[in-house]
Amino acid sequence: MEFFLQQLINGLTLGGIYALIALGYTMVYGIIQLINFAHGEFFAAGGYMGVILLSFLAGQGYLQTHPWLCLGGAMLLAMVFCAFLAMAVEKVAYMPLRKSTRLAALVSALGMSIFLSNGLMLTQGVYDKPYPAAFSQGGFEFGNIVVSYLQIMIVLITIGLLIFLNILVFKTRIGKAMRATAQDKVMSALVGINSNKIISLTFAIGASLAAAAGIMVGLYYGSVNYTMGFVPGIKAFAAAVLGGIGNITGAMLGGLIIGMVEIFGAGYISGQYKDVFAFIILIAVLYFRPTGIMGENVDDTRV
Amino acid sequence: MKKKVIVLMVAALILVPFIVGTATAKTLKIGTMSPLTGPYAADGNDIANGVRAAVAVIEADGGIPGYDKIEVVPQDTACDPRQAVAAANKLINEEVVGVVGAYCSSSTIPASEALAEEDIPMITPASTNEKVTERGLPYMFRMCGRDDDQSKIAGAFIKDYLKAKTVYIVDDKTTYSQGLAENVAKVLAGHGIKVVAHDHVNQGDKDFSAVLTKIKAANPDVFYMSLQNSATGSLMAIQAKRFGLKSKTVSQDAVYHPQFIEIAKDAAEGTFLTFGYTDKSKPAYKKYYDKYSGMFGEPGAYSGYAYDGAMVLLNAIKQAKSTDPAKIKAEIMKMDAVGATKHIKFMDNGDSGSDYVIWTVDGGQFETYWNPATGKLF
Numbered sequence: 001m002e003f004f005l006q007q008l009i010n011g012l013t014l015g016g017i018y019a020l021i022a023l024g025y026t027m028v029y030g031i032i033q034l035i036n037f038a039h040g041e042f043f044a045a046g047g048y049m050g051v052i053l054l055s056f057l058a059g060q061g062y063l064q065t066h067p068w069l070c071l072g073g074a075m076l077l078a079m080v081f082c083a084f085l086a087m088a089v090e091k092v093a094y095m096p097l098r099k100s101t102r103l104a105a106l107v108s109a110l111g112m113s114i115f116l117s118n119g120l121m122l123t124q125g126v127y128d129k130p131y132p133a134a135f136s137q138g139g140f141e142f143g144n145i146v147v148s149y150l151q152i153m154i155v156l157i158t159i160g161l162l163i164f165l166n167i168l169v170f171k172t173r174i175g176k177a178m179r180a181t182a183q184d185k186v187m188s189a190l191v192g193i194n195s196n197k198i199i200s201l202t203f204a205i206g207a208s209l210a211a212a213a214g215i216m217v218g219l220y221y222g223s224v225n226y227t228m229g230f231v232p233g234i235k236a237f238a239a240a241v242l243g244g245i246g247n248i249t250g251a252m253l254g255g256l257i258i259g260m261v262e263i264f265g266a267g268y269i270s271g272q273y274k275d276v277f278a279f280i281i282l283i284a285v286l287y288f289r290p291t292g293i294m295g296e297n298v299d300d301t302r303v
Numbered sequence: 304m305k306k307k308v309i310v311l312m313v314a315a316l317i318l319v320p321f322i323v324g325t326a327t328a329k330t331l332k333i334g335t336m337s338p339l340t341g342p343y344a345a346d347g348n349d350i351a352n353g354v355r356a357a358v359a360v361i362e363a364d365g366g367i368p369g370y371d372k373i374e375v376v377p378q379d380t381a382c383d384p385r386q387a388v389a390a391a392n393k394l395i396n397e398e399v400v401g402v403v404g405a406y407c408s409s410s411t412i413p414a415s416e417a418l419a420e421e422d423i424p425m426i427t428p429a430s431t432n433e434k435v436t437e438r439g440l441p442y443m444f445r446m447c448g449r450d451d452d453q454s455k456i457a458g459a460f461i462k463d464y465l466k467a468k469t470v471y472i473v474d475d476k477t478t479y480s481q482g483l484a485e486n487v488a489k490v491l492a493g494h495g496i497k498v499v500a501h502d503h504v505n506q507g508d509k510d511f512s513a514v515l516t517k518i519k520a521a522n523p524d525v526f527y528m529s530l531q532n533s534a535t536g537s538l539m540a541i542q543a544k545r546f547g548l549k550s551k552t553v554s555q556d557a558v559y560h561p562q563f564i565e566i567a568k569d570a571a572e573g574t575f576l577t578f579g580y581t582d583k584s585k586p587a588y589k590k591y592y593d594k595y596s597g598m599f600g601e602p603g604a605y606s607g608y609a610y611d612g613a614m615v616l617l618n619a620i621k622q623a624k625s626t627d628p629a630k631i632k633a634e635i636m637k638m639d640a641v642g643a644t645k646h647i648k649f650m651d652n653g654d655s656g657s658d659y660v661i662w663t664v665d666g667g668q669f670e671t672y673w674n675p676a677t678g679k680l681f
Contacts, residue, residue, distance in 0.1 A: 002520075003516060003517075003520050006516045006519075007512075007513060007516055010510075010512035010513060010516060013512070014510050014512070121340065121344075126339075126340070126344030126345055126347075126348055127344075127345045127562060128345070128534040128537070128566055130537075130565050130568070133568050133569075139545065139647060141547070144519070145519075146545065146546055146547055151543075197304050207442040217509070221509045221510070221538050221541065221542075222537060222538060222541045222566050222567065222568075222570075223534060223537065223538070225342070225534065225564040227341065227342055227507070228509070230507075230541070231507050231508075231509075261510065262510075262513070263510075263513045264513075264515030265531075266504075266511075266514055267513040267514075267516060267517060270502065270503065271473070271502045271503055271504045271505075271511075271513060271514045272476060272502070272503035272504065272505065273506060274504075275505060276510070
């Protein structure tokens, strides 16, 4: 039982991170039907921004005195940075191709992914960058179960961001405009919605969530490197497809399921087949529900 | 038609001095192959830099007679067997006289087959898998130790010093890490120590919470961590500490890298590692250290072996006064000298002997800990 509960907590942490990244895939897909393969690199860029800012603050001595304030500030700045990065990528690599075939945009996305990860390698070097150690590595212990403060922090920040996103998409005017653009670009333009602006904004929101995930991963695992975006990117993409690509709630659910399946597969069967379990679930779900768990044929809830 | 031929011949005659002229300004090319990109890029660049440092030392000492310049041709293997073979073929086309590399055993083995077809000597600074020198290739040499020796030392340490009864083994499924883990399991079985489980993780994984929870539940005396990458080792150490793992951690040469401590910080403390013994007070080491740190900063785990490998190759060419592979080999086999990292003396199969000892992380530094030769602490 203890073993089960510990793995449940591990799965929740990992699933939360996947969910945050998956949202970016699903939102972009919902609005322009593009699988943005460069999304994993926004996650890596966020992690790097975090390490640069936090190391700077640690050098100035602020991190030691106000760790949470510094983390909040660094996270916000990294999110803003990645939002601008994503908007720039959208302008350069996707906007000119909006009227061409989907394949062209997809290839452009792959190219952008390679460009960004190599850009990270050239500017930040090939070595892993360690996060400064200002946050307690300890945690609560219930018998043999350990819940580290960082795990709690990740889960809380993830839930907070998910609630914020839901309010933004379903309760605000911007959200309404996003949903309208997702449904029909031409019609929404006719009623006065600037679709280019909305698409740009969607990229920005998705990338800023990925940046937050990048910082949390850096803090939790202790370091970042330039290849870090690839594997979580693939997993989060699988999560988005599993949940029903284009559907926000589906992406959250998909992320959680992939995280849980991985951890329980590794915990109860064998660590070497961890990735296999995640993808078996994906295939099984798609076999019975080709549109994913929450995916619907009538795309009225997607963004 | 005839006129054209004559014009061409005259033109060719005029060009001859230029061609001969450039040919006399001779450059000696040596190749290095290692993962310069990808997850093992840190170790890969250490190796390329070690070779560069050796070339700088040789050139400062007057270079090699008959050559104006020594050029290092670096190739990226990305720790991928296919890319390693492509890299070997590129080096063959570049007409290098010898190669220092590769890093991953799974790259060195196929690359050496390609180089063997052209009889190009290859000295690996870091591939510890036994098979590297067990294939009867005449021009394959190894600067570092071997995994069968390494696993014996790890086994002796676990049995004699840690007095462990149970061991949990985890590897990340590369030729090197899995091979070593299997060797260790065999040695432990021979000592009558129980291997509770032998689990695997994937390369590139960051989250080890599932496997660490399992280890914690099994509560072994020793956790044997066999990984291809020092950064992965750091992640595992950090998470193990967070889970409150009480087992002693024993790891190996690929995790022995300054990066391991830099990332894991206090979680690295008390980890035991098998790595070759280097006397850091001898002049040969100082000479290497000064040159390397002046050029590239603090050396990595395999920089020293790469430096020694390049030194062996270049000195052999200097002594042989030739780039003929057979003559280079004859000189290499004759060597009996003090290198930066170890005593350089090659055996018939191309190995240069293993000198593994147990290191530990103490106060943010790698320190020698246990000497298998005496069975005592340093």
